[in-house]
Amino acid sequence: MKRVIFRGQALPLLLLAPQLAVTFVFFFWPAGQAIWFSFLRQDAFGIRTQFVGFENFAELFADPLYIATIWNTVVFSVSVTALSMGVALLLAVLADRQIRGAQAYRTLLIWPYAVAPALAAVLWIFMFHPTIGLFGRMLNAAGVAWDYRLNGGQAMLVVILASAWKQVSYNFIFFLAGLQSIPRSVLEAASIDGARPARRFWTIVFPLLSPTTFFLLVVNLTYAFFDTFGIIDALTRGGPAKATETLIYRAYIDGRVNLDLGSSSAQSVVLMLAVIALTAIQFRFIERRVHY
Amino acid sequence: MMQRRTLLAGAGALGLAAPGLVPARAQGRTEIQFWYGLSGVLGERVAEQVRRFNESQSAVNVVATFKGSYTEVMTGAIAAWRAGNPPHIVQVFEVGTATMMAAGPAVRPAHQLLSEAGVELDPRRYLPGVRGYYSDTQGRLVSMPHNSSSAVMWINLDAFEKAGLSTTDLPKTWRQIREAAEKLKAANATPVAMTTSWPTWVMFEQMAAIHDAPFATQANGFEGMNAELRLTGDFFRKHTEFLLGLQRDGLFRYGGRDNAADPLFPNGEVAISFMSSALRSRVEREARFKWASVPLPYHDDVIQSPKNGVIGGASLWTLTARNRTPAEYRGVAEFFRFISQPEQDLWWHKATGYVPITQAAYEQAKAEGYYEQNPGADAAILQLSRAEPTPNSMGFRLGGMVEIRNIIQEELERCFQGQQNAAQALENANRRGNVVLRNFERANRA
Known part of the structure; x- marks a missing residue:
């Protein structure tokens, strides 16, 4: 690559400034505010403010409901990631073959990604609502006591399905691109050596896909942690009885609905630390197994 | 954040954009x-x-x-x-x-x-x-x-007729409601006999006021921020168990939090619902059946002449x-x-x-x-003004009331799922709600 040499420091700094400003205003400043607020207890209007040290954090971890929410988040995120990546990989492998109308299938598979989370949730309500949903009514007619508004397990299932469905498209695009970049010669050589399709997939395709898989793993976990808010809010609002409440949803409820900014900020800080830790672990341990 | x-x-x-929005005639x-x-x-x-x-x-x-x-x-x-x-x-x-x-x-x-x-x-x-x-x-x-x-009871009169119930002498007590719901279910008049909107507002706040039962100490918070919830009282236990009994017998179906159950009445899904009186314009527009709105029912073995609603x-x-x-x-x-x-x-x-x-x-x-000309349009007013307000029926002035409402809804949901009984639900709601009140008191006194 050609190295550009600037004379002096003013111009490069000027060129960097917009990006640095955006990062500062939209990331460092709010994050700093969150850290500062997490040590405070204040009323909704911020008129009376009191420094309470780590009390907000201590209260969080003493709350059995918060611990339950952590488990919910783990179950939810792992399920969404596994399901959306698994299904996307399967679809990508199928779409990678020479079939009639492959382009049309690919376009259709990419579509759901363009659907806004709240709308995605409404679509799933129309399918699974016990009284107005198509499948909800069918299930009830078939004798299954289906009511995700009251059954926590069913509610969790619906939000996992809806969240995973939305992410399949994104994963599909990347897996498909990954598959297409695998050299045909290697696969052909394996075929000549007598390797069957399944064996070719697990010994050649899957290892060569690992950079894509690793990238998607990070992206999907982040998605499940942060971007599923809209789906949960529109489908279950964290209910019934907190069964589908994730960490990000609780931070929203405590901050925006219950107006407890101290606790909400403490939760944001916990989330921030969790994501930093998670990403560090991923890069430290999982990336070693990735073949580029 | x-x-x-x-x-x-x-x-x-x-704030920046607003001045541009003012129509020309509003200048000055x-x-x-x-x-x-x-x-x-x-x-x-x-x-x-x-x-x-x-x-x-x-x-x-x-x-x-x-x-x-x-x-x-x-x-x-x-x-x-x-x-x-x-x-x-x-x-x-x-x-x-x-x-x-x-x-x-x-x-x-x-x-x-x-x-x-x-x-x-x-x-x-x-x-x-x-x-x-x-x-x-x-x-x-x-x-x-x-x-x-105020919350009032909405009745689908066509469904009542189908079940052979009187459409002029409507139920006034919960006992009568239960009997009506049993007939509605037997006649399969609507898919579900009964539901409610705003579970906390209707079944806890309104019911406490009507039955003159304390929701919290300090006159439900009017007299000070140091109020404590009284959800473990006998009345709430009785009423929650009554609702659970209705649900067990298939007469009541939980319709979701806040106003999630609103559509079920105008679309004919339920025969009896408890919703805000302000839904009148919506029901008028959407309902394809005869209906009535009347004051909320009461337990006649708890109170003979019900108090005002809130x-x-x-x-x-x-x-x-x-x-x-x-x-x-x-x-x-x-x-x-x-x-x-x-x-x-x-x-x-x-x-x-x-x-x-x-x-x-x-x-x-x-x-x-x-x-x-509009029978039932005054149901809420009558209910609001039918008695001299007592400290239990003046209203509620509790900090973090939104959160307390949700806590009660959550504990009720666990109850309706069969994960806990009425006494446990009320115990949990009371304990969690009091934490909210104490936090509010601290944040606003500091």
Whole structure:
């Protein structure tokens, strides 16, 4: 690559400034505010403010409901990631073959990604609502006591399905691109050596896909942690009885609905630390197994 | 955190953009920003109310903006205040009252606003049930009554007829409701016999008031922030067990939190529902059957003559700001005076289904024969004013009431799922709710 040499420091700094400003205003400043607020207890209007040290954090971890929410988040995120990546990989492998109308299938598979989370949730309500949903009514007619508004397990299932469905498209695009970049010669050589399709997939395709898989793993976990808010809010609002409440949803409820900014900020800080830790672990341990 | 930032930015952007939105004819008029949280038919009525005011005079121009749900309006206005750019008037739902009252310098109390502007408004012109909810301990109005409703019972008369039940002598007690629901179920008159909207508001707050049972100490919080919940009392146990019994026998179906169950009645899914009286305009428009709205039922083995119910809905709060001029406050006062005029209030009452907020408008509606032509339109008013309010039926002034409502809903949900019994649910709700009250007390006393 050609190295550009600037004379002096003013111009490069000027060129960097917009990006640095955006990062500062939209990331460092709010994050700093969150850290500062997490040590405070204040009323909704911020008129009376009191420094309470780590009390907000201590209260969080003493709350059995918060611990339950952590488990919910783990179950939810792992399920969404596994399901959306698994299904996307399967679809990508199928779409990678020479079939009639492959382009049309690919376009259709990419579509759901363009659907806004709240709308995605409404679509799933129309399918699974016990009284107005198509499948909800069918299930009830078939004798299954289906009511995700009251059954926590069913509610969790619906939000996992809806969240995973939305992410399949994104994963599909990347897996498909990954598959297409695998050299045909290697696969052909394996075929000549007598390797069957399944064996070719697990010994050649899957290892060569690992950079894509690793990238998607990070992206999907982040998605499940942060971007599923809209789906949960529109489908279950964290209910019934907190069964589908994730960490990000609780931070929203405590901050925006219950107006407890101290606790909400403490939760944001916990989330921030969790994501930093998670990403560090991923890069430290999982990336070693990735073949580029 | 990100949410709040976006909000602040949004509030700031609105402040910048607002002057451009003023129509040309409004030049030279004092501009008043008014944020509200009613959508659909009711939202259209708010816009109409503001238009009527703007056309009635030429000094003030109120700009009404829909800002999302009640919760969103309130958090949005608070964030805007923190950013130094709040609306002049914000519509806050009744459960936000304690939070707003504790806000001190952020709020200009209605009585102060009116007297400084030289606007005479006798508090006694408002219906007692409405006035009491929004007054301070000295009986002075802190916020302006705007849209008040109460929970009433909605009955699908076609379904009653199908089940062989009387459509004129409607049930008054819970015992009669149970018998009616059994017949409705046996006749398969509707897919579900009964449900409720606003589980906490109807089944806890309204029921506590009607049965004169304490929801919390300190007169449900009116007398001090040190109130403690009394959800473990005998009445709540009895009523929760009654509801669980209905559900077990397939007579009642939980319809979700807050107003999630609203559509089930107008679309004919249930025969009996408990919802806000303000749903009248919606039911009129959507229901394809004969219906009636009547006062809420009571347990006749607990109380012989039920007490008054409490209001729901919202009131208007005046927010302060550093650069706010006396002329702006005067404009707000003028708007308050306008909506308190009996003829405006009467129009509002008829157009929305909310109860009239003034005595005069109620008298006028009666004199016109409005309630004979629209039976049931006065169910909420009758329920609100049928008894002298007791400390248990004046209303609720508890900090973090939104959270407490959700806690009760969550514990009820676990009950309806069969994960715990009524006593455990009430015990848990009481304990968790008290934590909320103590946190609020600490944050607002510090």
